[in-house]
Amino acid sequence: MITDQIVQVVSQHWLAIGAAVVLAWLLRNRYHNGLNKYPGPFLASLTDWWRFFDVYGRRPERSHIALHKKYGPVVRLGPNTLSFSDPEALKTIYGLNKGFIKSDFYVVQQSVVKGRSLPSLFSTTDNDFHMQFRRCVNSAFAMSALVQYEPFVDNTTKLFLKQTERLYIDQPNPCDFTRWLQFYAFDVIGEITYSKRHGFIEKNEDVDGIVAYLTKLFLYVAPIGQIPILDRLFLKNPIYLKLSEWGLLDATFPVAKFARARMAERLPELEKGSPVLPTSASPTGKSPDLLSKFLAAREARPDFMTDTLVQTMAVSMAFAGSETTAISLSSVFYFLLRNPAALARLRAEIDDAARQGRFSDYETGLVTWHESQTLPYLDMCIKEAFRLHPAPGLPLERIVPKGGLEIAGKRIPGGTIVGCSAWVLHRDEKIFGEDVDAFRPERWEVRSEEDEARVKTMNGTMLHFGMGSRTCIGKNISLLEIYKLVPTMLRRFEVSFFFSFSFFFFFFFFFFFFSLLSLLSWRRRRRIIY
Numbered sequence: 090m091i092t093d094q095i096v097q098v099v100s101q102h103w104l105a106i107g108a109a110v111v112l113a114w115l116l117r118n119r120y121h122n123g124l125n126k127y128p129g130p131f132l133a134s135l136t137d138w139w140r141f142f143d144v145y146g147r148r149p150e151r152s153h154i155a156l157h158k159k160y161g162p163v164v165r166l167g168p169n170t171l172s173f174s175d176p177e178a179l180k181t182i183y184g185l186n187k188g189f190i191k192s193d194f195y196v197v198q199q200s201v202v203k204g205r206s207l208p209s210l211f212s213t214t215d216n217d218f219h220m221q222f223r224r225c226v227n228s229a230f231a232m233s234a235l236v237q238y239e240p241f242v243d244n245t246t247k248l249f250l251k252q253t254e255r256l257y258i259d260q261p262n263p264c265d266f267t268r269w270l271q272f273y274a275f276d277v278i279g280e281i282t283y284s285k286r287h288g289f290i291e292k293n294e295d296v297d298g299i300v301a302y303l304t305k306l307f308l309y310v311a312p313i314g315q316i317p318i319l320d321r322l323f324l325k326n327p328i329y330l331k332l333s334e335w336g337l338l339d340a341t342f343p344v345a346k347f348a349r350a351r352m353a354e355r356l357p358e359l360e361k362g363s364p365v366l367p368t369s370a371s372p373t374g375k376s377p378d379l380l381s382k383f384l385a386a387r388e389a390r391p392d393f394m395t396d397t398l399v400q401t402m403a404v405s406m407a408f409a410g411s412e413t414t415a416i417s418l419s420s421v422f423y424f425l426l427r428n429p430a431a432l433a434r435l436r437a438e439i440d441d442a443a444r445q446g447r448f449s450d451y452e453t454g455l456v457t458w459h460e461s462q463t464l465p466y467l468d469m470c471i472k473e474a475f476r477l478h479p480a481p482g483l484p485l486e487r488i489v490p491k492g493g494l495e496i497a498g499k500r501i502p503g504g505t506i507v508g509c510s511a512w513v514l515h516r517d518e519k520i521f522g523e524d525v526d527a528f529r530p531e532r533w534e535v536r537s538e539e540d541e542a543r544v545k546t547m548n549g550t551m552l553h554f555g556m557g558s559r560t561c562i563g564k565n566i567s568l569l570e571i572y573k574l575v576p577t578m579l580r581r582f583e584v585s586f587f588f589s590f591s592f593f594f595f596f597f598f599f600f601f602f603f604s605l606l607s608l609l610s611w612r613r614r615r616r617i618i619y
């Protein structure tokens with residue numbers, strides 16, 4: 090019998106057969122779709138485990154920068170993955186209507202509800218679903234909506250100033266400033282979304298372990314996202330999904346519980362006929378928060394915007410909007426402290442504005458959004474911090490549409506995963522100048538027409554908020570927080586590193602970076618009223 094003969098051969102030569110199968114798989118990977126013509130680490134051309142371990146090692150941005158320096162504008166990071174460093178590639182990969190979709194890296198970030206993955210605006214890989222979803226909520230994030238959110242930011246900022254004063258001013262203990270900023274960013278986003286803070290700043294603690302939970306989650310999704318099928322063995326394994334479907338397992342993220350509770354409070358009000366969007370003319374006198382805007386979208390598009398999508402959107406705010414903002418704020422302070430000349434120039438700009446009576450609040454030191462927009466050096470410092478320390482630490486992956494496309498002069502086959510890393514692009518010497526590794530806010534200064542053209546190109550190459558149809562929807566909200574908090578803190582306090590040798594230790598998790606050790610001392614300024 091032929092089957093007996095096959096079984097006999099396999100049992101006698103299983104080792105050789107196994108080795109041959111593995112070899113064939115590695116060769117197939119190496120020559121997959123003709124991508125072998127692109128340079129990169131040899132192991133990366135054979136298996137995605139190379140990039141898994143690169144990300145697991147927590148400093149992938151360093152290897153991406155080094156690889157592009159060594160191999161040029163296209164680097165093969167995996168059997169089916171290419172990284173581009175040519176700014177030309179941005180227009181194609183992230184350009185509108187080019188047909189690229191997000192890779193399965195993003196599917197790993199979807200939460201599981203009742204046994205099914207739940208795509209959010211951020212993590213969906215379906216472009217049509219995304220387009221409809223984004224249209225429903227877009228207006229809530231427009232620049233014009235910003236004024237409505239400023240009072241929410243002010244509320245939390247006043248509390249933050251008060252607590253900073255109480256807990257850290259002239260105290261022997263240092264302030265772990267990145268953690269303190271995480272608390273700030275979570276509370277601001279809670280207030281803007283639900284008109285209610287989570288309570289991080291009041292309690293000065295990680296409420297419901299939200300920060301710890303997110304850290305663990307991000308540490309998981311970054312490496313697992315390099316080989317997304319692994320997710321099916323761990324967080325999305327069939328047993329877990331079944332238990333979740335039968336309601337035997339509730340792994341609801343604490344922020345989702347908070348969102349659910351706020352929705353439960355809001356829905357009966359709606360049923361009683363209260364307006365969805367409170368206005369300043371409404372009896373409550375409250376500005377509309379994001380939840381009320383998402384609920385208004387549900388009223389306008391009930392066929393699409395379900396309660397689940399409203400809740401998903403509310404939860405995404407905390408997910409996408411807190412760590413990113415805290416990290417960016419941290420990096421602004423870090424670079425200012427490391428560059429005393431820049432800090433001195435910024436302080437002088439703020440103090441001059443105060444002396445000229447250009448600020449409205451001389452009591453708490455709070456700077457308004459409009460006032461912050463009259464401080465050009467502040468703008469340069471923030472842009473330079475975004476350039477040197479963009480929050481996304483990995484290439485923003487997309488899949489090339491069927492049929493393939495030309496990217497930066499190279500014909501790339503359909504189905505290939507491609508992406509650009511903000512860390513690599515922001516250090517392009519042709520765009521940003523030879524001293525790309527230096528914190529030099531002056532590179533953003535516009536004094537001539539030539540400068541104007543150069544700065545325009547620099548702006549067009551910045552990828553910290555993403556690009557195209559999937560660009561960050563919360564960008565304006567985060568800018569509102571950052572442009573207000575930095576000058577406010579500098580008006581009110583003196584800041585220095587706690588130890589003379591102190592440093593911020595950047596630590597990678599998920600696609601963000603984070604500082605583990607950011608101990609600062611805060612002292613009250615002699616006066617904030619000039």
Ligand code: HEM
Nearest residue numbers: 210211409410413414417480485554555559561562563567
């Ligand atoms: C400095 C702060 C922030 C940074 C650096 C940042 C960065 C990003 C980046 C890079 C993307 C695109 C990811 C990709 O293309 O793969 C993104 C998308 C997104 N961000 Fe932000 N973000 C910030 C703040 C916020 C805030 C405050 C919110 C919410 C209030 C927010 C909500 C979102 C959402 C919902 C998406 C998905 C948009 C879509 O696909 O249509 N982000 N963000």
